[in-house]
Amino acid sequence: MSFITRGFSGRSRDRDPRLPPGQTLVDDWPVLSAGATPRIDTEEWSFRIVDETGAKHEWNWDELLALGVEDLTLDIHCVTHWTKLDMPWRGVSLDKLFEDVESQHDYVMAHSYGGYTTNLALEDLLDGKAWIATEADGEPLSPEHGGPARLLVPHLYFWKSAKWIRGLVMQPRDDPGFWEQNGYHLHGDPWLEERYW
Amino acid sequence: MRVADRLAAHRTGWHVGEVVAAAMETPLSRRIELEVPTWPGNEAGAHLDIRLTAPDGYQASRAYSLASSGPGTHVTLVVDRMEYGEVSPFLVDELAVGDRIELHGPLGAFFIWRPPMTGTAPAAPMPVQLIGAGSGVVPLFAMVDAHAHAGDATEFRLLYSVRDPEHVFFRAELEAAARDCPGPLRLDLLYTRQGPEGWPAPIGRITRERLAELAIPPADDPTIFLCGPTPFVEMVAMWLVELGHAPERIRAERFGGAA
Known part of the structure; x- marks a missing residue:
């Protein structure tokens, strides 16, 4: 149904093929959050995965880092239409965190300090697709960007990369998290423009 | 509605x-x-x-x-x-x-204000504190306007940080709503660079003290809608929590990068 907007020419003619549809390249790093920014010290921080039996796999800050931190270069895409390309990140692969987890469930609810939640399918988290990120742009993650640690799932819109990550709870169905209950898509693939339901 | x-x-x-x-x-x-x-x-x-x-x-x-x-x-x-x-x-x-x-x-279904339902026994209305900077006042103005049209008795305050008088959005509507609106509205303009002739309040960016003085106190448990550039929202949200507002009562929208 698109039509030409009278008088609009746009700025950039050579569109980077790494930009998904409807996205615009930014150099700065905008912040998208729904409320106040929680401030959590790494001394108090912990991360857990809870399975359907209620069993917890838990790591404190040092235990997380001891699993091995990877250097990454990634593109990130926000549902509010901005994309950052070639961004340096450091984080621990979720494959390592899930090594000893047994579950029949195919979905997780990610929970954050401050109460934010987002739903994800296990297949979007494993096989080198997702990390617990601790650094970006060569610096420890700042609180407004989700520090000390956030989920990093770069192939989905960035609201799925939950800030201030605290844990993952296995769930049998793809029940919606916070933004998903408030109008965002259950899955959020930027290449399919899965922005809203 | x-x-x-x-x-x-x-x-x-x-x-x-x-x-x-x-x-x-x-x-x-x-x-x-x-x-x-x-x-x-x-x-x-x-x-x-x-x-x-x-x-x-x-x-x-x-x-x-x-x-x-x-x-x-x-x-x-x-x-x-x-x-x-x-x-x-x-x-x-x-x-x-x-x-x-x-x-x-x-x-968007989160950064939303709905007038209390009419025709039902109302719970004690939650006061509403709106805090905006620059063009961040736009969604807050929509709330002020909805509140004025609903004519409900919810206490509303808008704290609006803006560089100078000629950059105030919705000036006529805001002043009319504060003056005539059947639903109560208090409008607090905070000029950061220059105020009108004889403006009685200090000129300059918001401080924690000014925020404490102008915002509905935590004891009244306001719903707070906060919208503006990221550094403004980050700072004000942090002060609100320090002043005793519950983080879950603060709804924020940011634009632009972090400082």
Whole structure:
């Protein structure tokens, strides 16, 4: 149904093929959050995965880092239409965190300090697709960007990369998290423009 | 709004809007009125995406807060001109009455204020503190306007940080709402660079002390809607929590990068 907007020419003619549809390249790093920014010290921080039996796999800050931190270069895409390309990140692969987890469930609810939640399918988290990120742009993650640690799932819109990550709870169905209950898509693939339901 | 209208307001889709009026709101921003025949109405605080298409198929999309709310098909935006922007200079300088643009919305179900239901036994109304900086006042104005039209008794305060008098958005409507509105509204303007002649309050950026003095106190448990540039929102949200407001009572929208 698109039509030409009278008088609009746009700025950039050579569109980077790494930009998904409807996205615009930014150099700065905008912040998208729904409320106040929680401030959590790494001394108090912990991360857990809870399975359907209620069993917890838990790591404190040092235990997380001891699993091995990877250097990454990634593109990130926000549902509010901005994309950052070639961004340096450091984080621990979720494959390592899930090594000893047994579950029949195919979905997780990610929970954050401050109460934010987002739903994800296990297949979007494993096989080198997702990390617990601790650094970006060569610096420890700042609180407004989700520090000390956030989920990093770069192939989905960035609201799925939950800030201030605290844990993952296995769930049998793809029940919606916070933004998903408030109008965002259950899955959020930027290449399919899965922005809203 | 009737329940059916409220539900309809959640129905997001693509629409075509025609510009029916446009005028500079301030030296850097323009108020754009659109008639959108298929618009399902929207709640106060919602936003939409605008998509522009160039002759060669190139497209650019941006999100804008709505200054209007309710069940009608009339949609109001106020767009700030970003100096190096791609879409906002087009909307402010080029878009003309009679032009049509593509819209997607309404969007957002969290940064939303709904008038208390009428005809039911009301719970004690939650006071509402709105805090905005610059063009961040747009969705807050939609809430002020919805509150004024609902004529409900909820206590409303708007704390609006703006550089100087000529950059105030919705000046006439805000002053009228504060003066005549059946629902109570207190308007606190905080000028950061220059105030009007003889302005009694200090000029300058918001401080924790000013915030404590002007905002509804934590003991009254206000719902707080906070919108502005990221550094402003980050700082004010942190102070609100330090002053004793519960983090879950603060709803925020940010624009731009972190400082």
